[in-house]
Amino acid sequence: MKKLNIALIGYGFMGRTHSNAFRQSSKFFDLQYEPVLKCVCARDAAKAQAFADNWGYEGIETDWRKLIERKDIDVIDIAAPNNVHADIAIAAAKAGKMILCEKPLSMDGPQGKKMVAAVEKAGVPNSVWYNYRRVPAVTLAKKLIDEGRLGRIFHYRAKFLQDWTINPELPQGGAGLWRLDVKVAGSGVTGDLLAHCIDTAIWLNGGVEKVNAMTETFVKERKHSLSGKVEKVGIDDACAFLARFKNGSLATFESTRYARGHKALYTLEINGEHASIAWDLHDLHRLQWFDHKDEGQVRGWRNLHISDSDHPYMKHWWVPGLQIGYEHTFTHQFADFVKSLEKNDPCSPSFREALETQYICDAVLKSGKTGRWEKVTNVK
Amino acid sequence: MKKLNIALIGYGFMGRTHSNAFRQSSKFFDLQYEPVLKCVCARDAAKAQAFADNWGYEGIETDWRKLIERKDIDVIDIAAPNNVHADIAIAAAKAGKMILCEKPLSMDGPQGKKMVAAVEKAGVPNSVWYNYRRVPAVTLAKKLIDEGRLGRIFHYRAKFLQDWTINPELPQGGAGLWRLDVKVAGSGVTGDLLAHCIDTAIWLNGGVEKVNAMTETFVKERKHSLSGKVEKVGIDDACAFLARFKNGSLATFESTRYARGHKALYTLEINGEHASIAWDLHDLHRLQWFDHKDEGQVRGWRNLHISDSDHPYMKHWWVPGLQIGYEHTFTHQFADFVKSLEKNDPCSPSFREALETQYICDAVLKSGKTGRWEKVTNVK
Amino acid sequence: MKKLNIALIGYGFMGRTHSNAFRQSSKFFDLQYEPVLKCVCARDAAKAQAFADNWGYEGIETDWRKLIERKDIDVIDIAAPNNVHADIAIAAAKAGKMILCEKPLSMDGPQGKKMVAAVEKAGVPNSVWYNYRRVPAVTLAKKLIDEGRLGRIFHYRAKFLQDWTINPELPQGGAGLWRLDVKVAGSGVTGDLLAHCIDTAIWLNGGVEKVNAMTETFVKERKHSLSGKVEKVGIDDACAFLARFKNGSLATFESTRYARGHKALYTLEINGEHASIAWDLHDLHRLQWFDHKDEGQVRGWRNLHISDSDHPYMKHWWVPGLQIGYEHTFTHQFADFVKSLEKNDPCSPSFREALETQYICDAVLKSGKTGRWEKVTNVK
């Protein structure tokens, strides 16, 4: 079995999900590469070491530039905050490393475009961790749509609702809270949550032509964890937008961190001429399926428990009726990445695919300011 | 349009549901008989008059024997407590009246047998208000089963859970509380709630061969509303039983008034070789349907919203997506009763059919005492 | 008991719901006026007569102008298509009649303004049948919001999804299909479905400042039932809009008749600082309630079964656990209308309140064309 030497940059929440994926993938999927947890990189050496000890990384680095120079690393996995994705990725590409990058790809489209150029010029395998594509229920939705079962698509709707920032005393910035700091995160719910919704949407329903958005920052000022000062909040606390897909379908998207009662309620629904699909992250192991071809008197939404061996990814886990959880989506993505190496195929979503989401986010944020429909920049 | 002169005995909860059914049926169903609310009968003249005024009954009686003698009455509707069903029904039959009787038919099987004999000897139309047969979702279940879609039946399970008697200070007996008084009600949850479960079960799944029951009275003594004294409680507060149907299927039944959080949670499920059905009174307008013939990857429980015009009874009401409620089941039953008169057919469930439920209840209560399997007496 | 002589104009779906409400209200609510079904008015005398016979109207008229001249009519109930609401209502007001008008109030805001002026000049009681305010679950939501339990409101979202016009062979115009004919209906889903969503929203969450909409007509041409010719479709098949309420909250609204699998899926959700509420017409007897004040480990969405006597309207119906249906909302509204007469109070929503919805619809339709945020005209 060939070795695949991995270096992880960042040790936060996403560092954990990725590390778990590296460890679990080869136990449940039949892979030709054995991932080796070579190194974890972070500025705080003590924390990096503790993380390495826990997850079994062989060593640590405190400077990602040094890491990239190392010959014994095959894959650079970027799990650091958004504002450093580009520098790392471009340098890693130049160094000929394969690159896995946590979403969103970049701070904005133009930056992402440079990243795409870098990886494509270098010809290195690359993928972005839009993990929800690999929820088995969502993967099944993709399959059903691709089989043409829905017919013409009329509507797409998605939302991602949270409630963790309602408290105005919550500070912004620093460990665990950098998502509230616009300089580090780039944007608020748009890049953090809507990016997920958009990635799934373009995967399932194709490109977006234009958008019309409304954004809001409910809490205007928050203390900054690092400066200790009350600073203006630059992120969008909430964002909703209308969209028109290239296939003629209409869409609504919404995200907020002010929806009391919802922790991570990512829901999506797609309505076609013949059938409809709905899914909800709070019960990610279920898919709702409505097929108009069913006989009238027994026609209704089918509540699919995605745990059977004929469901995507599920034969690798347990037995029918037994559900998997959130972290498995990362394991699936890493297993697929390894398989893509075996076949010398791209691993979806590539940086290029993820750039499309970036351009949509840009148009959304722009429309939030102009109050008008904004065209989405074409990736090519 | 022919007139159908109706006299109602009793003005409680069931008096209201029946009166509503008489009034509504001809507005929503195309019937050849016009129900005329001729008379309401109760011992308390003032209350009877108030009830008559509200619902539009032409007059009142305070003695049901006089009522039965009246020539201008076609139908006697018994909505009085259980302990007077038999006397009234037998007298009404002798007087040649059609009879509608609130469930349960009688205090026990032997008494019910006399009632059956009386109506059959007199040759009068008769029916018992087991209204849940006419919930459209339940009627659809019957249709699907009769079409053979389930194949061999393996399991039946039903329960009826309430929580209104947990408070030990609640008295027994008297208006609104006669269901707690064994002398008036005959039994507790067995005759009140399990009788409903049993009636539906034998309708859907055929006869019961034998039962094995457990009964309990959690609160042993309660003040009696009429005597004012603390008296022993004679009813069963809870009853669960195992059963074997004649078709070889196994069943569990349970009812209680001590299931905190449930008001009228009547649920049923039937599992066949090919398909399964589940239903729940708290959402009576829905039916759960699972068909193993569905393609594997999109096989799941279908949540049917029983509001389409191809669902039983529903074309008579509103438009798809709009639900009906509890009282409509009585309207359906009365409409069916009128149609049965038009066709000179029996109206299910007849006294004879309801007697079967009575015998099962008898076996259940007996088994609750003996702790053994008890055979169910055959109706014929 | 005083008589309240009612004349109904129109005998379609809404004619039935209103007639049922007139009949049922006094049976379940304690009212000082007895509604008398005096007359039904429609151009087709035979159909009007059949309707009158079924529902017990004393007579018929074929010309609404004659009807309005009659001295024996107290209330004119308008259940005719949208394009005749204004003429009838203005004439009825001049004749001093009380007026009940099916929603939407008018074809557009300016027309509605004249109607408001007419009824207010005449000083006649008036109300519009926005029946969903009287779903007990929705009424409870209003109560909880008014009690301040939600705190500052951040988000409102509503949608009304149907799927009955997906078939392009479905004609437009004529009986049962006038909702597809823009000349009769005024608009498509905006006036038909979003008007409901908007009415509830402004009742629960106050006025709307501005909107930004997207509209679409998926099927561009349909045969017209009356002309027999294929004609351009003028209505909006789908409409989604963003909105900002005057209280600072953000909203998304969406409606379509192209959402496969949904018959009448009107859902609403409101997220406040302390609590959230959600409701769904397909299970109208339930309300979802989330209260952040609940202890953390047992905090979750409460699924309320709105059937208890302490829930709005429910003590008038059956016992806890037993649900009511769609038509009851009209009965509640009529009972409330009669009570408003007793107290000489306005009955919500008045024409003036319904005009606000009309102005919002106008802004939505305008924005659908301009692609910009449009301010909502103030009612006063």
Added chain:
Amino acid sequence: MKKLNIALIGYGFMGRTHSNAFRQSSKFFDLQYEPVLKCVCARDAAKAQAFADNWGYEGIETDWRKLIERKDIDVIDIAAPNNVHADIAIAAAKAGKMILCEKPLSMDGPQGKKMVAAVEKAGVPNSVWYNYRRVPAVTLAKKLIDEGRLGRIFHYRAKFLQDWTINPELPQGGAGLWRLDVKVAGSGVTGDLLAHCIDTAIWLNGGVEKVNAMTETFVKERKHSLSGKVEKVGIDDACAFLARFKNGSLATFESTRYARGHKALYTLEINGEHASIAWDLHDLHRLQWFDHKDEGQVRGWRNLHISDSDHPYMKHWWVPGLQIGYEHTFTHQFADFVKSLEKNDPCSPSFREALETQYICDAVLKSGKTGRWEKVTNVK
């Protein structure tokens, strides 16, 4: 960090869940022992080696007796079929090994008693993998009950429904199908599925006094995978029983492999004087909670999403809103086992606690034959 050398016997479904638990526990929980995957033991050397290679076991054995003699093994983990549990466990105890045993403990009570005697005589740590105790939702239920929030308990009900053996062509015996072979499994659904229900029940609700059961074997003969002959089926395909707990509460239990539409539908509900709890394995990350103390108008079942840091075990995983899956329950159990070693405490359920379940199963199977109430043997 101290090493804990583990040997696994068996490489089937449970071998995988245990191996995963060993690997994952120290990554997510702060443990003082590091589990070392020392050896996997199975008769088929090639398969054992493949399993070892996949999961990272250092070596293999093909004879469990040799394994037990090895000095470098601390823990014997029994994941082999039921009929070898006793021999292995007793020998391992004599050799002073710690023992983890897959459920059910034994083929029957008397055999289990010997196992208990062996481990207690040897004084070795021991635990049985009744993993559902460590579903966070179930653990929370235990906590709520222990805090006295339910008050007096009236009812307990549990069922475990599957549908995988409906096909009569399915053979019995051999790899993956030994659960159908009574000589290897001991019983059918009683030992396989009801044992889970019973273990949870006695944990949550205390001891069972007596039971009254009904068992059935729907398919009487099946081909045996090993002999190749059609042989009589000795297991119970379905079993339902009534029970009385020592605390006076009434219970119903049911299990079957013939409930079309259910894969692993383990549900439980407990009704107390003040509150009720319900749970369902198909959505194992949710708990239903009803508290009668809630204010009447907003009282309802709370649907708890067990993913917050104040829920049992959950702070070790991801962030609120993100669910875990089935295998995590084993990880929790192993983490708890390690912690019990650290504290020198027993790890629930011990062999002794698991013996109680065994005695209840014995009484159930006996009652299935006698048709009477059978007392449960006391563990001591």
